Amino acid sequence: MSQPEWMPDAVTFDLDGTLVDTAGEIAAAVNATLAEFDVEARPQAEITALIGDGLRALMLRLMAQLLLARPSLAERLQPDAALASLERHYALRVGASARAYPGAASTLQALRAAGVPTGCVTNKDGRHARMLLEATGLIEHLDLVIAGDTLPQRKPHPSVLRSAAARLGVAPHRLAHVGDSRTDLQAARNAGAADWAVPHGYNGGEPIEAAAPGRLFDDLGAVAAHVLALRGHRLAA
Numbered sequence: 001m002s003q004p005e006w007m008p009d010a011v012t013f014d015l016d017g018t019l020v021d022t023a024g025e026i027a028a029a030v031n032a033t034l035a036e037f038d039v040e041a042r043p044q045a046e047i048t049a050l051i052g053d054g055l056r057a058l059m060l061r062l063m064a065q066l067l068l069a070r071p072s073l074a075e076r077l078q079p080d081a082a083l084a085s086l087e088r089h090y091a092l093r094v095g096a097s098a099r100a101y102p103g104a105a106s107t108l109q110a111l112r113a114a115g116v117p118t119g120c121v122t123n124k125d126g127r128h129a130r131m132l133l134e135a136t137g138l139i140e141h142l143d144l145v146i147a148g149d150t151l152p153q154r155k156p157h158p159s160v161l162r163s164a165a166a167r168l169g170v171a172p173h174r175l176a177h178v179g180d181s182r183t184d185l186q187a188a189r190n191a192g193a194a195d196w197a198v199p200h201g202y203n204g205g206e207p208i209e210a211a212a213p214g215r216l217f218d219d220l221g222a223v224a225a226h227v228l229a230l231r232g233h234r235l236a237a
């Protein structure tokens, strides 16, 4: 007799690039910051490729790239001032143009209706994450939000998804985490959770296939369809 397929008891989702397409407003905030320091705008793709470890990390990496190419920019692009400016510009825009990916709300809803708790685990700061989840209406379909400043560590540290699992009342190996980036897959593997992915996100500008996800879904709707089919199978047996 064949083994029944592994089925999660809870599912967590990454935010940027997984539940919500935030790249446009992040790039707009970054370019508004650069303009304030008299630095020319960068292409959206260059900024998008830096999303994944939080806003501060994004800006510091972008500045390192810019300063490498043009050391003289150091005179006017100071890290503390640039980070403070980005915080202001992003706070003005967060949730304004970001859109939930197709199927985000219905997927969360369907999972919960089937008795599978849902969470959002992001490296974004909590205040920004909450604003986005409220603006997109996803917050009401989530049992848990863990942001980049909720715990002492952030993804991919093993404690993050272990803590998510504990708060959702399941063992880490009963959790599936769905993400758009290598960081998410690593966070899942480090915690002993399933490393699932969707292809529509950012992942440093590289296809997520290169990071060998345990399971790659075409879209968010396919995640719910998969879990519900497994549960139906299990319930019917």
Ligand SMILES: O=C(O)COP(=O)(O)O
Pocket (backbone or CB within 6 Å): 014, 015, 016, 017, 050, 051, 052, 053, 054, 055, 058, 121, 122, 123, 124, 125
């Ligand atoms: O804000 C970021 O850079 C990353 O956020 P994410 O963990 O939701 O992808």
Ligand SMILES: [Mg+2]
Pocket (backbone or CB within 6 Å): 014, 015, 016, 017, 018, 052, 179, 180, 181, 201
């Ligand atoms: Mg992401």
